[in-house]
Amino acid sequence: MIADQSVSGENNAVTEGMGLRIAALLVIVAALSVFVLWSVNPVGSGSEATYALYLAVDLVAVAMISYVQRAIARGGRMARVPLVAGCIFIVVLVVAGLYLQSA
Amino acid sequence: MDEGETRHDGSGFVDRVMGWFDSRLGLSHQMLRPAPQYSINPFYWLGALATVAFVIQGVTGGIMMLYYVPNPTQAYATTQYIFQVVSYGTFLETIHLYTAYAMIMLAFMHLMRGYFVSVHKRPRELMWVTGMVMGFVTLGFGFTGYLLPWTIVSKSATDVGIGMMGALPQPLANWLTFLVVGSGSDAGELLRFYDLHVVVLPAVLLVLLVVKMYMLEAHGVSEPTTGMDSLPPKKKKLIPIFPDVSFYLVELAALFGSAVIIVSVIFPLSLPPEYSASLAGQYVAQPDWYFLWVYQILKISAFEEAGLAVALSVVTLIFIVLVLLPFIDRGKIRNIRERMVYMTLGAIFVAEVAVLAVWGYLTPGQVIPDETAVLVLGGTALLVTLGSVVAYKAVFGGLNVYLKGRAKSTATAAEAPSLVAPRKVSSRSAAVWTSVLFVCFLVAGAFFIGLSVNGVIALRLGATGAIQSLAVSLAGLSLIVVGTMFFLYRLDLGTGSIKRRIRAFELGWRE
Numbered sequence: 039m040i041a042d043q044s045v046s047g048e049n050n051a052v053t054e055g056m057g058l059r060i061a062a063l064l065v066i067v068a069a070l071s072v073f074v075l076w077s078v079n080p081v082g083s084g085s086e087a088t089y090a091l092y093l094a095v096d097l098v099a100v101a102m103i104s105y106v107q108r109a110i111a112r113g114g115r116m117a118r119v120p121l122v123a124g125c126i127f128i129v130v131l132v133v134a135g136l137y138l139q140s141a
Numbered sequence: 142m143d144e145g146e147t148r149h150d151g152s153g154f155v156d157r158v159m160g161w162f163d164s165r166l167g168l169s170h171q172m173l174r175p176a177p178q179y180s181i182n183p184f185y186w187l188g189a190l191a192t193v194a195f196v197i198q199g200v201t202g203g204i205m206m207l208y209y210v211p212n213p214t215q216a217y218a219t220t221q222y223i224f225q226v227v228s229y230g231t232f233l234e235t236i237h238l239y240t241a242y243a244m245i246m247l248a249f250m251h252l253m254r255g256y257f258v259s260v261h262k263r264p265r266e267l268m269w270v271t272g273m274v275m276g277f278v279t280l281g282f283g284f285t286g287y288l289l290p291w292t293i294v295s296k297s298a299t300d301v302g303i304g305m306m307g308a309l310p311q312p313l314a315n316w317l318t319f320l321v322v323g324s325g326s327d328a329g330e331l332l333r334f335y336d337l338h339v340v341v342l343p344a345v346l347l348v349l350l351v352v353k354m355y356m357l358e359a360h361g362v363s364e365p366t367t368g369m370d371s372l373p374p375k376k377k378k379l380i381p382i383f384p385d386v387s388f389y390l391v392e393l394a395a396l397f398g399s400a401v402i403i404v405s406v407i408f409p410l411s412l413p414p415e416y417s418a419s420l421a422g423q424y425v426a427q428p429d430w431y432f433l434w435v436y437q438i439l440k441i442s443a444f445e446e447a448g449l450a451v452a453l454s455v456v457t458l459i460f461i462v463l464v465l466l467p468f469i470d471r472g473k474i475r476n477i478r479e480r481m482v483y484m485t486l487g488a489i490f491v492a493e494v495a496v497l498a499v500w501g502y503l504t505p506g507q508v509i510p511d512e513t514a515v516l517v518l519g520g521t522a523l524l525v526t527l528g529s530v531v532a533y534k535a536v537f538g539g540l541n542v543y544l545k546g547r548a549k550s551t552a553t554a555a556e557a558p559s560l561v562a563p564r565k566v567s568s569r570s571a572a573v574w575t576s577v578l579f580v581c582f583l584v585a586g587a588f589f590i591g592l593s594v595n596g597v598i599a600l601r602l603g604a605t606g607a608i609q610s611l612a613v614s615l616a617g618l619s620l621i622v623v624g625t626m627f628f629l630y631r632l633d634l635g636t637g638s639i640k641r642r643i644r645a646f647e648l649g650w651r652e
Contacts, residue, residue: 058153086232090406094399101395107155108388131403 054110060121061106067128068099074135091135098128159384173358175379176386179372180362186393187251188272191279192350193394194244197401198282201237202339209289211335213327216291217415224412235405241283243401245431248279256466256487259475260363266467268356273464275349278342280431285321285338287429288331296416297426299334305439308449366475425506434494437501441514459490478537485529492525493518512598516591523587527580534576582625589618 071092078089102124109116183190208227210219223230252272255261261269288299306317321337323329369377380386414420428436435456438444444452462469470483477484496517500509596611 058155061155086229087406087409089229090232090402094402094406097395097399097402101392101399104388104391104395108385108392110153110155111385111388 053115057106057110057116057121061103064099064103064106068096068103071095071099071132078139085139088135088138091131091138095128095131095135098124098131173382174361175381176362177376178378178380179365179376181380181386181389183393184254185362186390187247187254188353189390190393190397191244191247191251193397194240194247194401195346197240197398198237198244199343201233201240204233205237206339211289211331213291213331216289216331220290220292221412231409232405235408235410236401238410239401239405241286242430243397245279245283248276249431252276252463253487253491257477257484258363258366259470259480259483261467261470262473262475263467263471265356265360265363268353268360269467270464271349271353271356273460275346275353277460278346278349281342282338282346283429283431285334285342288334289338290412291331291416292413293416293420293424294413294427297421297424298428298432300421301426301428301436302432303330305449305453308453310450364475366477368476427501427505430498430502433501434497437497437504437509440501440504440507441509441511443511443514445508478533481529481533484533485526488529489522489525492521496521510595510598512591512594515594516588519587519591520584523580523584527577527584530576530580578628582621582628586618586621586625589614589621593618 074092075089075096078092079085102121105120105124106116180186205223208219208223210216220234223234227233255269255272284299284302287295289295303318303322306321307314309317321330321333323333365372427433438456439449439452441452474480500517592614593611596607596614599607600611
């Protein structure tokens with residue numbers, strides 16, 4: 039995502055339509071994480087960690103949305119690897135957040 | 142672009158939203174100089190990331206200011222209050238500290254990256270000087286902010302720093318001490334540090350940032366070291382700051398923020414005990430990691446007591462050379478492959494700073510014997526030089542050609558890289574091994590010199606077995622001297638002239 043991926047191969051590319059659908063999902067994820075942020079009990083170190091993790095989810099989602107928008111503006115094709123890596127990262131953070139909340 | 146015309150005139154949702162903002166704010170009208178496509182790379186935006194860290198610190202610091210009282214009797218209690226009572230207080234403190242660390246690290250990376258790609262050359266000399274001053278201000282943030290929690294760790298470390306100021310030449314020592322300590326009372330010192338941290342330094346940094354941005358706007362992003370001709374047309378294309386570059390910066394900033402947050406979750410901060418004079422006597426003072434390398438230099442036994450002024454002069458000289466670098470390194474060549482000496486010097490600087498910092502962390506409060514310092518610092522310099530020479534020869538010189546030549550023995554001369562003709566492969570390969578061997582001799586020589594000095598000192602102190610160790614180290618040193626002489630003799634024999642050989646070794650990759 040960070041390095042310019044515009045030279046990625048045809049088979050490793052995501053089209054504009056798909057990118058927009060991913061961006062829409064990311065907006066939902068970001069909105070949900072913001073909602074969870076405000077619902078976390080602010081007392082205690084565990085809840086601070088949960089808050090921080092959902093904030094991180096939000097930021098990663100913003101970064102990915104920005105990447106999708108940039109790629110669309112560039113011509114509509116984007117590399118699959120950063121998107122998949124970002125999604126996995128978000129899932130890991132959400133699972134860690136849920137684990138901390140339940141602990 | 143005409144007035145009223147917008148860049149976002151598509152029918153998509155994003156385009157319509159962007160168009161709405163564009164038509165009201167005029168964002169697509171060129172306000173800032175467009176950036177070239179090749180600058181879409183995180184290494185071009187390390188300074189921007191340091192600025193993001195500064196903004197995060199401004200926000201978190203501003204919230205903490207609501208609770209913090211800069212008075213020695215209340216500073217620790219109010220910091221503890223932020224940690225224990227304020228919602229997400231520990232998170233705030235942790236983020237504030239870690240972004241400060243990140244800002245210092247990013248500033249250092251920005252400096253070294255700029256050095257390695259020669260951004261200090263004409264016409265960007267003043268950008269470099271401004272950036273260096275911004276770097277000092279960033280270190281000032283670290284120094285002044287460290288005291289504010291009034292813990293045993295922070296107060297002891299700050300006292301070490303203030304003690305160092307006293308060793309500077311007069312009247313500079315008195316001026317600086319008065320500036321940061323005032324009358325000498327704890328209350329005056331803390332208040333001055335607080336004022337510097339939250340008012341003076343941010344104001345100075347913002348002004349310098351504006352000045353640097355102005356110069357960036359005037360000169361644009363620096364060209365690649367290999368020149369614009371080496372780039373494909375696609376990479377040379379100019380892209381507008383908004384939205385293209387801005388979205389890229391949002392990406393970087395968001396990922397940077399999430400990284401800091403995750404680190405703060407994994408390693409949350411805890412508050413050390415409060416400072417008290419009685420507790421300070423039991424604690425070994427140690428500055429924070431970014432000053433450890435300077436502190437480690439000052440711990441070398443030769444620089445103890447009267448030598449402190451010499452050590453500080455050495456450190457000051459390093460900083461002065463860095464600030465004035467554009468006026469020292471005035472050549473036009475920016476290509477890395479033609480700047481082996483400067484690249485090696487930069488690599489040695491980075492390695493020495495890292496070694497000194499880690500070493501300082503591992504040896505708190507210990508005085509470093511002179512011979513150990515010579516061995517470690519000299520050895521580091523020699524090893525880095527060796528690595529640099531080998532890397533240069535491998536990447537730009539004959540080794541890669543030699544290896545490629547072996548793999549493709551049938552390749553024609555036309556297919557071989559233009560840098561080096563195939564018929565010169567053997568001499569270039571010899572140059573690599575000559576360089577390696579020569580540096581090995583130097584490393585071993587430095588090692589045995591250090592051991593010999595150590596043996597002499599041990600002998601004077603009457604240590605048992607000192608004479609044997611001295612004999613062994615002197616024998617080793619003699620072998621190295623004889624080996625080096627034989628090596629030079631063979632070189633001269635092989636090439637007819639050592640001077641010619643050294644020239645071939647230095648300039649081989651340019652021929």
